[in-house]
Amino acid sequence: MQVEVTYYAMLRERRGLSVETIQTEAAGLGALYDDLAGKYGLPTERHHLKVAVNDQFASWENSFASGDRIAFIPPVSGG
Amino acid sequence: MQVEVTYYAMLRERRGLSVETIQTEAAGLGALYDDLAGKYGLPTERHHLKVAVNDQFASWENSFASGDRIAFIPPVSGG
Amino acid sequence: MFALSDLPLLEHSLVQSLNDPAAGALVTFEGRVRQQNQGRAVTRLEYEGAELLAANEFQSIEAEACQRFDITQLHCVHRTGMLEIGEIAVWIGVLAPHRGPAFDACRYLIDELKKRLPIWKKEYYADGDSGWINAP
Amino acid sequence: MFALSDLPLLEHSLVQSLNDPAAGALVTFEGRVRQQNQGRAVTRLEYEGAELLAANEFQSIEAEACQRFDITQLHCVHRTGMLEIGEIAVWIGVLAPHRGPAFDACRYLIDELKKRLPIWKKEYYADGDSGWINAP
Numbered sequence: 193m194q195v196e197v198t199y200y201a202m203l204r205e206r207r208g209l210s211v212e213t214i215q216t217e218a219a220g221l222g223a224l225y226d227d228l229a230g231k232y233g234l235p236t237e238r239h240h241l242k243v244a245v246n247d248q249f250a251s252w253e254n255s256f257a258s259g260d261r262i263a264f265i266p267p268v269s270g271g
Numbered sequence: 272m273q274v275e276v277t278y279y280a281m282l283r284e285r286r287g288l289s290v291e292t293i294q295t296e297a298a299g300l301g302a303l304y305d306d307l308a309g310k311y312g313l314p315t316e317r318h319h320l321k322v323a324v325n326d327q328f329a330s331w332e333n334s335f336a337s338g339d340r341i342a343f344i345p346p347v348s349g350g
Numbered sequence: 351m352f353a354l355s356d357l358p359l360l361e362h363s364l365v366q367s368l369n370d371p372a373a374g375a376l377v378t379f380e381g382r383v384r385q386q387n388q389g390r391a392v393t394r395l396e397y398e399g400a401e402l403l404a405a406n407e408f409q410s411i412e413a414e415a416c417q418r419f420d421i422t423q424l425h426c427v428h429r430t431g432m433l434e435i436g437e438i439a440v441w442i443g444v445l446a447p448h449r450g451p452a453f454d455a456c457r458y459l460i461d462e463l464k465k466r467l468p469i470w471k472k473e474y475y476a477d478g479d480s481g482w483i484n485a486p
Numbered sequence: 487m488f489a490l491s492d493l494p495l496l497e498h499s500l501v502q503s504l505n506d507p508a509a510g511a512l513v514t515f516e517g518r519v520r521q522q523n524q525g526r527a528v529t530r531l532e533y534e535g536a537e538l539l540a541a542n543e544f545q546s547i548e549a550e551a552c553q554r555f556d557i558t559q560l561h562c563v564h565r566t567g568m569l570e571i572g573e574i575a576v577w578i579g580v581l582a583p584h585r586g587p588a589f590d591a592c593r594y595l596i597d598e599l600k601k602r603l604p605i606w607k608k609e610y611y612a613d614g615d616s617g618w619i620n621a622p
Binding site for chain 2: 381402465466468472
Binding site for chain 4: 360
């Protein structure tokens, strides 16, 4: 499957880029993140992070489809 | 004793003027108000009203001195 | 700081009076003239205030607020005279390091102001009637 | 209404977006950049936001606020980009017929916004260090 992955803030800096298109066979959003975290040295603990699919928050257990836009969300600090 | 009396809002309209200088032998602020209320048809119940002497709230039981500026305060409705 | 004003209140000049680099939160309250009150159509309002007495009483309210809440600066102005629908009747701004005390202090100030400041409101109604609010 | 803005926020244009002749109360909250945070001297801030996701999540927060509180209009803008000390980071305005719901809704909005909107703050310190706040 091909998906677009967006990294924000600290994750963006750690990854060294904002957006990339990747090929993946990961079974769900959690597995996808774990793959990328291992590959790029992102934080391995997911419980502080959130994930969004196509601009809506999603659950780590969710699966995803080819063409989805997936974003990884570090702890927020707006306001 | 000579004092200056100020009426506000509804009391001012009822009395027909804002400020007057009067001669009085009233023993206290309550007695002074009661005299004026009888004379000018002001509300006779004082428990909704307040009184101030020289720009500070005072008690109806207080006495006053010659030259004091006394103000009668209807229920407030600012804000 | 407290003042009565015969002239229309402008938010942008009011808010400029509040500046403190240690402040992270500004909460403002603005009371506007509503087109109706208790089911009656209001065309305009008139406010009358006892200026010096109001300033003295506001000082007490301000001292209470500064003692109860961790705030750094506050400003309050109340209109007098004739006001049209939508005009600002009262404006309160509170600066604080953090938002909780700014909200709490602003609310305290407007609640106490309404109970204690010698200011009176006369409503003029669409049917030609008028009256002082809370008049005994 | 919600927006992210790369440009400085100006209170007087923000407040002009809120107009309703039935509204008697306007409560605004403004978050300003403080010169220090948790004891460290801050020289400036950078905010990054996920625009569409933030807009979607704010819609949920707004719907909750409108359901819980009797309010008539609200507006929220959050800055992105580099901000100097004293600049407005976030502005929320709530119009309501009466002041209680205006205060409660404004506070609800800023509390939920801080918890839920995908917006990140990076602080730059006087000692040359910098860091994302809350970064794991």
